[in-house]
Amino acid sequence: MEKLLEVEDLTKTFTLGSVLSRVKITAVDDISFYIKPAEIFALAGESGCGKTTTARIIMGFDHASAGTIIHGGKKEAKNEKVWFTEGIQAIFQDPFGTFNPLREVERYFFETIQNYKLAKSKQEAIARIDAKLRLVGLTYEDLAGKYPSEFSGGQLQRISIARALLTDPKLIIADEPVSMVDASLRMSIVNLFKKLRDELGVSVLYITHDLATAYYVCDRIAIMFRGDIVEMGTVEQVLMTPKHPYTQLLRASIPEADTSRRWQGEIKLSDTETDEYLRQGCRFAGRCPLVMDVCRTTTPPDVIVEGAHVSCHLYADYANS
């Protein structure tokens, strides 16, 4: 099987706190996954579980503490970031943070064009910018001479997608690209990903909290919890018949756009984020309704249950089968 991107045993630790009360957090703990060409792969899960950290390392913005990343058959080498990340473009979570408020938005486009030598004349550059903007429902005219403050959050997000498309990337890393836009625009953005996949063979690492759009557009999905991938498989497997208790909680918490199916009962949030990170055994043990003694002491095995990867003691029997 051809793989566009492979992440192997990736680990990232951060140190928090002052000199006296130092805690080490393993933000990403030994995770592995791959993305095929022309595939939309979702990375979902808890806020603060390490999704952005993973994306930043793939993008070369941050160093891994351990593990490797293989992209286009090449292993990452510390001093050769440029060719390594070639063909990868990113879209980030906060469109307000992507652009400097004192710079005209179009300058970002011209900068990318210059950096990648994508056009010979200003005319050609504008034509390219306009073509990419049209893919997201805007035009060059809409943006010429304007500053970020003149756009809404949703508009800025579409603008950053258009900018990412300038270099015709093979892989787009989209970190919560739809969280700031309306439902209809969400649909147009994920439909755009679909189109890029089906017509241009582009792959997308789609990091999101919107599991309904993930179900709609993705091929496979990984569910992360506190630095671990706890479940991974096709969206059908993972979202329609979730196996891991955390995935089940996640699935049950999705607010349905249906007034007859409002949330029932109350849920318990984690005591503290860092405590769960530091927990021995399964990190979900503190909140899991099905917790067993072994969960509190031993790291759960990674097993295959009905085709999906699951990391949970409940499925220990599958380990040998």
Next chain:
Amino acid sequence: MEEIILKTEGLKAFYVLDVYGKQKTVKAVNDVDLAIRENEIYGIAGESGCGKTTLLKTLAAAMEPPLRIVDGRVCYHIAGADVDVSTLSQEEIRRLRLEYIAYVPQGSMSVLNPVARIKDTYRDFIESHISTQQRDEAFLLAKEHIVELGLPPKILDAYPHQLSGGMRQRVTIALATLLKPRIIIGDEPTTALDVVVQRGVVQLLKDVQRKLQNTIILVTHDMGVHANIADRIGIMYAGKIVEEGSTDKIFGDPEHPYTQYLINSLPKFGDKTPRESVPGSPPSLANLPPGCPFHPRCPHVKEICKQEMPGFTQVESNHKVACWLVGEGEHGKAA
């Protein structure tokens, strides 16, 4: 019927810009009449860039140039009397923020000072809002409140950049609801949270609302959140509220063509059939089409739609729509 706690009348709030010597007017809030009731959760949904944040800024009296109210008014109902916000002094508005209205703006990072620890941000907030004697108590309350939100008290020692996006958002919400305001205005307060934490935050907002018997005005793109907690919903398009009704009506029986597109674009589990978004692109608020602003994208457009903006038709006691298709011949402005 519940008392009205906040209302707008013919409110127009525009960004008046000077572009290369030419005046440009962005009509972000364009003739909006709202009547928000005490003790309700009022949801606002609408297209990205249609003016929701701008509307909230005017409601919270948090406007900055080039945004200004060009017509109409915003009234708070305080202690039995209507108070026109434009008649208040800066100092009075600052006090109102403490006792009356809490505003959680869009983009939580902007509220938290990036170079200060969370506890310093809290301290600044408490010091600017609370008398000396009560400060210690307030700080304890703050800690309690943080724990209630599922956040570790330890984060008080952290800098914003050390927190994940979700964590920052929750800290901001904790800060804003600390002083038990009568109205909480939240602009996308659960955006960027995972659905479990989102549910926890919404649960908390709801608890706060039940306890304080106050009002929440909530803007979110997450229609699932609206379906779960809103009592009524206003749908905004191009600076106008085009439909308003009970949450059941908006989801079950939307009548405005824009609302229908919005509701139909929601994906459902177990159903991968291609879904469409609204055709065409949003109108420029600096250059609105004549008549109904939705007419260039509307599949049902009629001749009159291109010429005149329809007023509201009251289709039911709790449901009004501004569209020429609905309730023909009775387009006076419904109250």
